[in-house]
Amino acid sequence: MNSPSDSSFPLGTLTIGKTFDFEAGHRLPSLPPEHKCSHQHGHSYQVEVILTAPTLEAPGFVTDFGALAPFKKFLDTELDHQNLHEVLPFEPTSEHVAQFLAGWIIQNLEPDIPGRLVAVRVCETERSWARFDVEQR
Numbered sequence: 001m002n003s004p005s006d007s008s009f010p011l012g013t014l015t016i017g018k019t020f021d022f023e024a025g026h027r028l029p030s031l032p033p034e035h036k037c038s039h040q041h042g043h044s045y046q047v048e049v050i051l052t053a054p055t056l057e058a059p060g061f062v063t064d065f066g067a068l069a070p071f072k073k074f075l076d077t078e079l080d081h082q083n084l085h086e087v088l089p090f091e092p093t094s095e096h097v098a099q100f101l102a103g104w105i106i107q108n109l110e111p112d113i114p115g116r117l118v119a120v121r122v123c124e125t126e127r128s129w130a131r132f133d134v135e136q137r
């Protein structure tokens with residue numbers, strides 16, 4: 001069986017990603033009333049979590065996708081079918097939500113997995129997204 005130490009494997013960085021979703025309402029109250037997003041509306045949010053690791057764990061994982069289950073549970077229990085501006089202590093722009101979710105992953109998931117968080121991307125729609133890139137640690 002080949003392994004990454006074989007010379008046929010080029011040097012480089014491996015990343016993995018998994019996409020989660022939740023449904024939620026929100027409004028952005030700081031926007032002027034004429035802005036459509038100052039009014040209550042909803043999104044089918046998609047959250048992409050991107051991880052890396054300097055070495056792979058057997059059988060060749062950055063992190064087992066299944067080990068990200070606690071993050072899905074957090075989204076399901078805390079954000080799904082909620083009004084985000086009521087349950088989050090900040091104005092729920094995509095940018096703020098991406099940064100917040102990155103913080104949750106670093107605090108609550110990273111200690112238990114081999115991978116390290118690279119970025120979190122939050123999509124409000126198919127065409128609109130914000131990405132938070134974690135500073136090199």
Ligand SMILES: Nc1nc2c(c(=O)[nH]1)N=C([C@H](O)[C@H](O)COP(=O)(O)OP(=O)(O)OP(=O)(O)O)CN2
Pocket residue numbers: 028037041092093094095124125127128130
């Ligand atoms: N940089 C950001 N801009 C906006 C955000 C945001 O989080 N970050 N959020 C909103 C609203 O929540 C809005 O629901 C999404 O904006 P928009 O892409 O304009 O919505 P539409 O899907 O309706 O886009 P159309 O291209 O007009 O169909 C606003 N801006």
Ligand SMILES: [Zn+2]
Pocket residue numbers: 026037041042043124
């Ligand atoms: Zn919105």
